[in-house]
Every structure is written in C-alpha cells, then in structure tokens.
Amino acid sequence: MTVQELPGSAAAAYRPTPPPAWQPRTDPAPLLPDPEPYRVLGTEAAASADPELLLRLYAELVRGRRYNAQATALTKQGRLAVYPSSTGQEACEVGAALALEERDWLFPSYRDTLAAVARGLDPVQALTLLRGDWHTGYDPHEHRVAPLCTPLATQLPHAVGLAHAARLKGDDVVALAMIGDGGTSEGDFHEALNFAAVWNAPVVFLVQNNGFAISVPLAKQTAAPSLAHKAVGYGMPGRLVDGNDAVAVHEVLGQAVARARRGGGPTLIEAVTYRMDAHTNADDATRYRADSEVETWRAHDPIQLLERELTERGLLDDGTRQAAAQAAETMAADLRERMNADPVLDPMDLFEHVYARQTTQLREQAALLRAELDAEEEAR
C-alpha cells in the first residue's frame, strides 16, 4: 500500500497527529524487566542475606531434590502413573512457596508438587492425582493450595478471581499462580494477566521458564524478548530472575507479594531455569536436546549454588549438611512406605461429590454398581 501524496506545499506541511482519544496510559519504562536475570548468590548482595533464610531454603531444596528422585523411582515401580519432575527447578518451587504468608493462596501447575509440599501439604496427598486414586484428593482450604492443575494456564484466572474476591471482602490475601514457559502461549494466560491488571488484583504470576514445553524450545514458543516482557502489554511490571538462585527467587517473589498485598497490583515474574529430567518419565529428552546443554546447566545447579554461598559464609558444616540429608531421607522413606501400601478405595465414592445432591440418574447408576460389587463379593 502506498501513502497518498498530498498535493503541492500541503505535503510538506502535513504532520500526523494522534487520534483524539489517544493518550499514553502508563509509562512503560518502569514496567520493563531488567535485561539480566536478577541474581543474589555469587554477588555481593549475598553477604547480607539472612542466614536463617539461607539454611531454610537449603533444607527445602535438599528435601525437594530427594522428593523428585523418590517420586521418579515410584513411577518405575508402577506406584505412580506419571511424575513430572522438577529436578533442577527446586529453587523456583521453594523460593516462591516460602515467599507466601499462611493466609495466601498457591495455584500450582502439575509440575509444582514441591511448592505445594513446601506449604505444608502432605507429600503423599500431593501425589494422589499422579497415583490415580482421586483427581486431587487433598482439601485445598487446609494449606490454601488449589488443585494441581493439569490443563495449561487455566488456573491463572482462578488465582485472579480468588485474589479479587479476597480484596472485595477486605482480606489482605495474595494469590501466587505458577506456570511453565509453554503455558504462556495459552489464551488463559493472556486473559488472566489482563483481568489481573484491569482489576488491580493482588496476584503474582511466576513463569518457570525451564527451556522446553515437552520438546518445543522457547524460541519456537515465543518471539518476545523475554517472557517477563509480556507484562508491559498488560500494564504490570515484569521481572526476570535467575530461577536456580533460591535467594533471588525468594526475594523477587517476596517483593511482588508485598507489592500486591499493599494494593500495588499484579506482577509477572519469569524465572530462568532448566528442567534437568525429561518432561515426565514417559518422555525421551534425548530426542530434542543435547547432553552438553544439560551439562552446562548442571554446573548451575540450585543446590550447589546455595551450598557454595553457605560454605563461604561458614554456615554449612558437615552437621548441617547431614541433618538436611537425613531429613530428606526420612521424608523419602516415609513417602516410599506409604506409597507402597495399596490405597483403600470405595468405588461407591464415584457417585459422591458429583453434585451436592445426587440426581435420580446417579442414584440409579449407584444402585447398579452396588449390585455389581455385591455380586463380586458373593463370588469371592
């Protein structure tokens, strides 16, 4: 298309003016993320980090790593249908979960079991969905952890709605919604961020950019400069953080949570990390990534990063290290033992909890199953 030339001198005098309704709504500059992911470990800032926090993060990371290993082993034994490991991403899981107050809510994706466990959820209950005995099984209100969400990004609008409702009720509750890099391509990601910004809802969105959506690398997922840059379009700040630096994750999340709590609105945080294991035990990661890439990331391991800092500051002696390992081992043994017991299921529960009051149709079907079960029992 060619721009129509205005005749004579008018062409030279012509200057485009903005349409009448146009006005800049927000200066985008303060919303833009810093180009480099924020880091604490290995920088001067680490020296001022609270020792107690460092040790707590360390213990949780070690426990989380062990949890991932144990759950993965349970899939090999047929005790879990599937397990999406977060090995390599423990700093995101733990750093984020510990940034929340008890009254806050967590909206995890299916990979965020560790975040849920870090909030106090029973390690076995957190695996109910993946074992296959009930779709969630735990009571979300107990630790304010929404059901682990299997569809991508659909829990994000839930987080926005809950945070909005809490604010309407006058409660200073913050919702943290976790999602992977692939999930940012989903429509619900867009709608959730837009609603959150328009409603100024107290929500924090944490994208764990672990490099791949199953096998599809980030470059094929988005053309954005970073996932954190997407925030600007919604009118909320975007932050980039080193997702393997538990202290940095905790700090950035803490700031966003505090900002949301005091009415400052939502934040989008991209944590740059790497999934060391395959997408799940059912995936073959060697088909889409090189071993050398994995090794590069192994040198940036979240536990090692923190260990180095703790050691340099003289906070990590053998006793502390062993205590963390021992606590993780105890958790794993307990998990193993309880997961190896067959869950006792009542098939009649299938008809419970579909509706508040069973429909006639479901009552009839329940009677059919009851009769079948009775017949089975008799045949035994």
Added chain:
Amino acid sequence: MTTAAVKPATMAQALQRAMRDAMAEDPTVHVMGEDVGTLGGVFRVTDGLAKEFGEDRCTDTPLAEAGILGTAVGMAMYGLRPVVEMQFDAFAYPAFEQLISHVARMRNRTKGGMPMPITVRVPYGGGIGGVEHHSDSSEAYYMATPGLHVVTPATVEDAYGLLRASIASDDPVVFLEPKRLYWSKAEWSPEAPAAVEPIGRAVVRRSGRSATLITYGPSVPVCMEAAQAAAAEGWDLEVVDLRSLVPFDDETVCASVRRTGRAVVVHESTGFGGPGGEIAARVTERCFHHLEAPVLRVAGFDIPYPPPMLERHHLPGVDRVLDAVARLQWEAAS
C-alpha cells in the same frame, strides 16, 4: 392471580428481578460479564443492578469469556456466588474449557471441598433474526458434561423461580435463556414473585390423552400452539415442559407417556446427537410396553444455524410438530 399488583411483565424483567432479589438477600452474589453494568446487558436483563449494588457486585469485565468464567471460579473458591453472563450462545465457546475442565469438576476433584456455586447465564436459540453466532442452541454440549445442571425456563414465572434456584444452588448451573421469549409477557406480580422452583422438575403445561409433546425453552410456546391447533383435528395433546435438562425428570415425562402412549420430542437444536435422542431413548427404555408408536423427534436441521433470512425454515414450527403428530397416528394404525 387477580390482585391489583398483577400486571404484565416480560421474561427479561423477571430474570432481572430474580438477580436483584438474590443480590439483596445474599451479599455473596455477584453478577459479572461483558456490558452487564452501565449498559444493563445487551438485552437489558441486568439493568439497574450496577446502580443499585455498585460496580463491585455487578461488574463490567474485560471482553473475554474464558477470563470471565475463569475468574468466577476463583471467586467461588473464596466463597462468592458468581452469576456470569455469556452475551450470546456462541460467545460462550471460548469459556468451554473453564466450564468443562474446572466448573463442572471442581467439586468432584476436591471431594466436595470446593463446590462451584456459579450460575452461567446463556441467552440461547434463534428466532430473533440474529446473524451468525447469535442463535445457537448448545444445550447438548452442556448436557454431556457431568457436574453441571442445565435448566431453561419457558415462562415468565419460571424465569424468576428457576433463576433464583440456580443462584441458590451449590452446584454450577448453565441457565439457558430463550432469547426470543425475553419479551414474552405474562401477568406477574413483582410484589409477590413466584415460588422458587426446585431444579429438576418438569411440569405438565397442558393435559391431554392422545400424545405427549416433550419440549423445553423456546419450543414450549410452539408446542402449546400446536396442541391448540391439534384439538381441532381431534387430537388431545399433552405438553410437558422439561424446565431442567439435567437432572432429567424421568418420572413426570414417563408418567405422561404411559398415559398417552405416544410421544414427540420437540426442540430447535440439531436432531443428530441432540437432546431429543437422549430423551427419546430414555422414554423408550422406560415406557416401551406403553408405546403405541415410535418416539419421534422434531428438531432443527443438522446444519449450522442458518442465516436469519432462512431461519424460519429451520426452526420447528407448529406445522412441523403437527405433521409429526400425524405420523404418530399413522404409525399407530399400521
């Protein structure tokens, strides 16, 4: 009713009144959707609610159906009772994932820990000259999803009673509003609104002995008219208004068919894979030995909802219903 307070009211007014009463009684009831606030909805069904209850209770949301329903899920998680408007039937499709994957299942998934007391209001159906995407009848999609209630009123009184019941329900309800009946009027006393109608009960709108017309929503007036016309031919038709598609009132429907021995299911959504197939099958399974003829269906054609200039050919009208009734008689005689 003969009291002085009784005057003509439209279905749209009854729906609006139902929301207003529910909001006044229960501070957790929140109305939300595109254009529901200042404008009062494109059909004016939410007229005045934002003014009376404030924008926090009747909220103009961004234009995004998945976002509207998805945020409603979170609000319900925190103890609110959202009433969500999907502006037109086909506009609800982007929200299907939220509806099917979360709204319908959240109670089950959490063993009852997180009920979803959400009412999704969907103006549906044709006959108003709407262009594409403004006239779909999507009830079969909703009916196929366990965990949802699906209701649709056909009268002004039911519009009030069923919407009150839906908002009060601890389970999610897809509330289908037959938009071509929005302006239908009835003598109705806003001072003493009709009783709240429990979800799941059909009603016999007209008693008869020759055959049963099983219908709901926008097709109820069509069947009533057909029944009147049929009387002239000597056919005494019973009309059952289902009101609730899920749960389904087998009892009322089957009692009627056992009395009459013949049945026609009438609705305007497509016949293939449509609600009529399920209804006919249920009736056949339960009333086979009482039937004098196969259960017939009169439905919309199995085509995308037609452009407005042709919709009258698609929508089941009185003549098509009467033709089916005639076929019933023939089948019985052969």
